[in-house]
Amino acid sequence: MEIMHAVDFRTQLTSIMETLAKTAVVEIGKLFEENSSFLKLEITRCTRENESLQQKCRLLESELQAARKTAGKINRTEASLSHGSTGCICVDICTPTRLDTGNCKLYITNTLHACFPDTAHRPAIDNVFGKDWCLNLWRHEESNAAPNEDTNLSSSGVTVEPVNLLEEEPDMIMIKEEAFEKCSSDKTEEDQNKRLRGAIQKQVKEILPELDLKKLQNVVNHLVYVVGVEKIDDLTFVEVTDLKDFLEPIQCRKLVKTLKQKDFFQESNEQDETPTEITLTPLSSIESIPEQPFFPYCPANSEWLQRFQIPWDRMPPALTQATATGQRARPGARREFVRIVVAAMQAICPNPNLAACREVARWIVSTYPLTFGDITEEGEQLGNGYSCLQRQLKTRVEHVNRDIMEHRIRRPRKGLATKRGADEESYVGKKFRNCKADSYGCVNWQPSSIPEGETPNSLEMKRKVAAEIFQSAGPRAVELTNVDDLMQQTYVYQRHMINSCPPPSISEIELSWPFLFTERGLCRHFKTLTGIDIKSRFGETLNAKAKRILNYFNSQRLRWNEEIQSLLSEIDSDSDGTDNNKTAISAILLMMKYFKEKETSIFISADATSTKMSIEKEMTLPATPRLIMLGNSLLTSSKWFISIEGRVSHSIDSQLDFAAALAVFFGCFYVFNIEYEESAIATLELIQRFFVRINTEGTKCTSKSGTSRKTGSAVQRKSQNFHPRVATFMQRLSEFEWKTSN
Structure with a gap:
């Protein structure tokens, strides 16, 4: 019995140790994942610093070698001048009167020839005559000889003290004119480099105003010294991979997309007097720019x-x-x-x-x-x-x-009427566009050129071929490989039509591009437009994050209002609690209740037996996108339609789940340039940032008016970079999970 107890004890101890080891490995993996990004940033920074120090060392070494060569030349020249008699260098000027420059030059040249028969060691005098110091020398002698000019002319035997030009101005004889020009050109190039760096920094700051000074300078230095930007037009060739170590993915895409637009450079050149054609000196001939501390931008009233x-x-x-x-x-x-x-x-x-x-x-x-x-x-x-x-x-x-009260009440602005009048006058003569360029969150919103080897006629021909395939084979033809190729090759043509001004209607787009109104066709277009595979993104994160939202609300039932508590009870009453569709739908509905937004601003409930034609005939559909839920209730729906501009545009296959329906619904806002509806802006932005992870600055709703969630009256909306209620919810969810996990 004791042996059996010992074996059981050893077995239990072994299992406990294995569990502890696995737990330790998991925790170590989590710590490594959390700190890997920080370590990567530190390694990148140290690498850049090492490269900068190496470049500076090479620069100092080249300067030292150049200084040694110059010193060697000077020493050899001085040695050649001091060789032999020192008195032969002096030039005797017999008459202190005005002398002809050419004759003096010839006289001194002959004297030097006599002293230095070897031409290799003969000092050059070409850079002596014509200089200011040389002319002043003759003027000085002329002024002293003016009172006794007649006497000096008759007394040819009178001599003056000899002048040793080499001892008076040794630098003027030894330094060549080309050296002065080189110093001047180096200074000019340095000024041009500073102006170009300032121009690049200004343009990057206009595109990404949120960058601090330190990061901005790192980006500019990387573009100049690593990427190899030699003039300002070279910025159009910068790619996202060149900046991925310094900026966030969305910032890289935004910067590269704007830099590739020629209109941006034209507008910048009109506003800036700095010339665009400025070249940079090589890296080895300029010192690295030291990093400067960050200083905040101070508004005028702060x-x-x-x-x-x-x-x-x-x-x-x-x-x-x-x-x-x-x-x-x-x-x-x-x-x-x-x-x-x-x-x-x-x-x-x-x-x-x-x-x-x-x-x-x-x-x-x-x-x-x-x-x-x-x-x-x-x-x-x-x-x-x-x-x-x-x-x-x-x-x-x-x-x-x-x-x-005295701190809360602000003083009225001075000169408000004058400012408004000036603003109204400044708008006179400006041109306004009738269409909005809604490129929010897109990386390929408006391609600048057609694919290589294609022409407008060939693209039109491929569009017609795709339309004929759809008419003959139906929507299921979207699964064909040649259809995918045709849609990918004509992407530029599709965006040209969708982004045209005035914008076409949904019916016109469907007539020209019918495959865009299928689940696969729209999701592929969305991936090319934003760089995100929305179908796989929802498939990976929707159910997992929806469960986190349900856990957040279920764990704090008493703090919610009656509507949220009633919805939670309805969710619990459903027997099928493991359905992924129900979990995702419940999370979206809970968020709409939390944000105090009406369900009808996103969802429309319809009978389970409804068809596309019956829905269009019996219901009044809004112009903005809606997700039509077919079933006895929103939670139990198993089939879905998408409606845009008062008609059913997309029919989701019965084999697909709610994640595919939500992907098509959300993708319509980006593919067809549709802004978020103000009545559902918080929920749509949560889907954008929390599930799809499009974290662009600003918002996709530019409406200046809205409806108050408390009073129901019309109010003015403030333009916000990040919806405050969405930010608050994401922060509270993170804090809640941190508290419960500990």
Whole structure:
């Protein structure tokens, strides 16, 4: 029995040790994944610093060799001059009167020939005559001889003290004129380099205004010294892979896309007096630019920012450790630091405005991006990266000033009427476009050229072939390989029609490009347009992230309003709790309840037996896209349609799931240049940033008016870089999962 107990004990101990080892390996893997991005950035920075030091060493070595050669030449020349009698170098001028320059030059030349018969060591005098110092010498002698001119002419035996030109001005004889011109040209090239770097930095700043000064200079230096940009037009050849180590993927795509547009350079050249044709000197002939500290941009009404300092020394210990290791700031430490920063701001300015909070937040995030930046769990930047911190700072300011009326009320702007009048006059004579260029989140919105070997006639021919295939074989022909090739080759033609002004209707697009109104055709077009395979992206993340959202709401039932609690009860009452479609639909509906948005702004419920024709005949469909759910309720729907401009545009195959339907619905906004509807902007932006992971700055809804969620009245909308309710939810979800995981 004791032996059996010992065997059981050993078996249990072995299993426990194996479990502990596996757990340790998993935790080590997580730590490595979290710190891999930080280590990569540090390795890249150290590599760049080493390359810069190597280049500087090579530069100093070349300068040292050049200095040694110059010193050797000077020593050899001095040695040749000192060889023999020193008195033979002197030139005796017999008459101090005005002398002819040519005769003097001939006289001195003959004298030097006599002293230096070897032409290899004879000093050159071509650079002596004609110089200012030489002319002043004769003028000086002439002024002294003017009172006794007649006497000097009659007294030919009178001599003056000999003048040794080599001892008077040795540098003027030894230094060649070409050396002076070379120094001048080097100085000119250096000035041109500075102007070009300034021009490149200005254009990059216009495209990506959120970049801080340090990162901006790193990008400019990389373009000049590594990529090899030698003139400003070379920026059109920059690719995304050239900048992936310095910028986020969306920033790279945005910068490269804008740089490839010729109109951008034309507008910049008209506004900037700097010439575009400026060449750079090679890397070996110029020193590397030292990195400069970051200084925040100060708006005109926030001069106090120039003397404001972030109180880094007062950071909580936990936050100090997080910044040192590159970890995310914990919620409590982050809020404490926000209170400290706001207190320091209010010591100078009692009521900082939103612009000041933005600059302070940008300053903090640029210093510690991994700790304070808006970053997704995949390591991607959300918007400009500091919207959440900006909102926290401003909320704290408003909270502290809630009972101080003199701080809350702002003074009216001076000269507001004059400014408005000037603005109205400035608009006179400007041309306005009738169509909006909705390239939000796209990397290939408007191709600049047709494919190689193609012509407009050949593209039109391929369009007709694709349309004939659709008419003869139907929508299922989209699975054919030749159809995929035809749609890919005519992508430029498709975008040319969709982006035309005035924009075509959905019916006109469907008549010309029927395969765009199939699930496969639209998803492939979306991938070429945005660089994202939306179907696989939803397939990978929709169900997993939907379960996280359901867990977030189920774990805190008592804090939600009646509508959310009622929806949670309805979700629990359904017996089929493992259905992926139900999980995803429930998460979207819960988010709409959370954002206080109506379900009808995205979904339309229809009978399970409805068809495309019956829906168009019996229902009044809105102009903006809708996801039509066929079933007894939204949660139990198993078939879906997409409607645009009052008609059913896409029919989702019954074999596909809700993820495919949601992919087509969301893809329509980008493929057909449709803005988000204001009544569903928060939910659509959450789908964009949380599920699809398109984290571009700004928003796809430019409406200036909207409806209040509280009163239902019409209100004016503020243009925001990142929807505040979406940012708040994503932050709270992350904090909740961190608390529950510990």
